[in-house]
Amino acid sequence: MKDICNLTKTELKKEIEESGEKPFRAKQIFSWLHARGAESFDDMTDLPKAFRQTLKDGYLPGSLEIEAVKRSRLDGTVKYLFALSDGGLIEGVFMAYRDWNTACISSQAGCAMGCRFCASTVNGLDRDLTAGEMAEEIYLMERDTGKHISNVVIMGSGEPLLNYEELMRFIDIMTDPDGRGMSQRSITVSTCGIVPGIIRLSKEKKNGAHLQVNLAVSLHAATDEKRKKLMPVAEKYGIAELMKAVGEYYRSTHRKITFEYALIEGVNDSDEDARELAERIKEAGVPHLVNLIPVNPVTESAFRRPARQKCDNFKNKLENFGINGSIRRELGSDIDGACGQLRMRSLGRGSKAGT
Numbered sequence: 488m489k490d491i492c493n494l495t496k497t498e499l500k501k502e503i504e505e506s507g508e509k510p511f512r513a514k515q516i517f518s519w520l521h522a523r524g525a526e527s528f529d530d531m532t533d534l535p536k537a538f539r540q541t542l543k544d545g546y547l548p549g550s551l552e553i554e555a556v557k558r559s560r561l562d563g564t565v566k567y568l569f570a571l572s573d574g575g576l577i578e579g580v581f582m583a584y585r586d587w588n589t590a591c592i593s594s595q596a597g598c599a600m601g602c603r604f605c606a607s608t609v610n611g612l613d614r615d616l617t618a619g620e621m622a623e624e625i626y627l628m629e630r631d632t633g634k635h636i637s638n639v640v641i642m643g644s645g646e647p648l649l650n651y652e653e654l655m656r657f658i659d660i661m662t663d664p665d666g667r668g669m670s671q672r673s674i675t676v677s678t679c680g681i682v683p684g685i686i687r688l689s690k691e692k693k694n695g696a697h698l699q700v701n702l703a704v705s706l707h708a709a710t711d712e713k714r715k716k717l718m719p720v721a722e723k724y725g726i727a728e729l730m731k732a733v734g735e736y737y738r739s740t741h742r743k744i745t746f747e748y749a750l751i752e753g754v755n756d757s758d759e760d761a762r763e764l765a766e767r768i769k770e771a772g773v774p775h776l777v778n779l780i781p782v783n784p785v786t787e788s789a790f791r792r793p794a795r796q797k798c799d800n801f802k803n804k805l806e807n808f809g810i811n812g813s814i815r816r817e818l819g820s821d822i823d824g825a826c827g828q829l830r831m832r833s834l835g836r837g838s839k840a841g842t
C-alpha cells in the first residue's frame with residue numbers, strides 16, 4: 488500500500504479527484520497529516536467514516552517506526568534509530584535549543600560517499616529515502632518528545648543532492664501553507680560538495696522566486712590534496728569548482744553559506760590549515776559561517792579531536808584572517824553522538840568517528 492505521507496498536496500489532490508471524492512478532501516487530509524499530527528485515518532474526524540475506510544483500504548498513514556531511542560541526560564538531545572518498512576535503518580537527531588527545536592534528518596539509508604570519518608558510509612548506500620519518509624522522521628520525533636520542531640537540517644546519513652527529486656518533494660511538503668507551512672529559511676541542505684547539485688539548487692524557484700533554503704557545505708580541508716584523503720568526492724569535484732558553485736548559490740539566493748569543518752588532530756588543525764581555509768573562503772567571496780566540529784572521539788577510529796585550546800586557536804586564526812567561525816556546541820555527548828554510530832551498532836558493526 489502507498490504511504491499517503493509521501494504525496495505532495497498536488498499529488499494527493501489528483502488521487503482524490505480520480506477516486507471521485509470531492510477535491511477539498513485532499514486539503515483536509517494533507518492538513519491532518521502534515522500540520523495536525525494525525526497518526527491514523529481515524530484521527531481525521533472531519534472526514535466521513537466511509538471515506539476514512541476507503542483511505543484505510545488504499546493507503547498507509549505513514550511507514551516509519553521508532554526502533555530505538557537514546558536520550559541525553561545533559562541537554563535534551565534525543566537520538567533516534569528509525570526502521571523503514573523494508574527493514575532498513577536510518578538515524579535522526581532531535582536537538583533542543585533555548586528558543587527552538589531542530590531535527591537533523593537522514594536523506595538516504597546508508598551513504599555512498601565514503602567520507603573517512605563517517606560511520607554512515609561503512610556499508611555503502613542501501614537506498615534513497617522518499618520525501619514522506621524524511622517528513623515522518625520529524626513527525627515521529629515530535630510525537631515522542633511532545634515538542635514542536637521548527638528547523639530541519641538534512642545532515643543525517645546520505646547525500647541529499649544525490650536524492651534530488653525527493654529532496655524537492657520534501658521541501659514542497661514541508662513548506663506547503665496548507666500543511667506545516669515551514670519557512671524555506673528554516674531548512675538547511677547539507678552537501679559534501681556535489682557541484683552539479685549545488686548549481687541545480689541555485690536555479691530552483693518557487694512562485695517565481697529563488698528557493699531560500701540554507702546551504703551547508705562540508706569542506707573539512709582547504710586543499711584538494713588533503714580533502715581527497717578525507718572525502719572521496721573531492722576526486723570528482725575540486726575545491727575551486729566547488730567554491731565557484733557556492734558563489735553561484737549565494738548570488739542566486741543571497742543566503743549566507745555555512746562551511747562545515749571537522750577538526751581532526753594532526754590532520755587538518757594546523758595554523759597553515761587555518762590560513763588556507765581562510766584563503767579559499769575569501770576567494771569564494773560569500774557571507775559565511777565556518778562551523779568547526781571537533782570530530783567525535785570513537786575508540787575504533789584513528790581520528791582524534793584536537794584539545795579544546797587547539798580548537799580555540801584554529802577559530803582565532805580564522806578570525807584573524809577575517810573569517811567568521813564558531814565551534815559547534817557539543818550536543819548529546821553522553822549518547823552515541825556521531826552520525827551513523829547508532830545504526831552501525833544495531834547492524835552489529837563497529838564504527839568510525841563522525842561529525
Ligand code: SF4
Nearest residue numbers: 598600602605608645
Ligand atoms: S559525512 Fe555525509 S556525505 Fe560523507 S559519508 Fe557521511 S553521510 Fe555520506
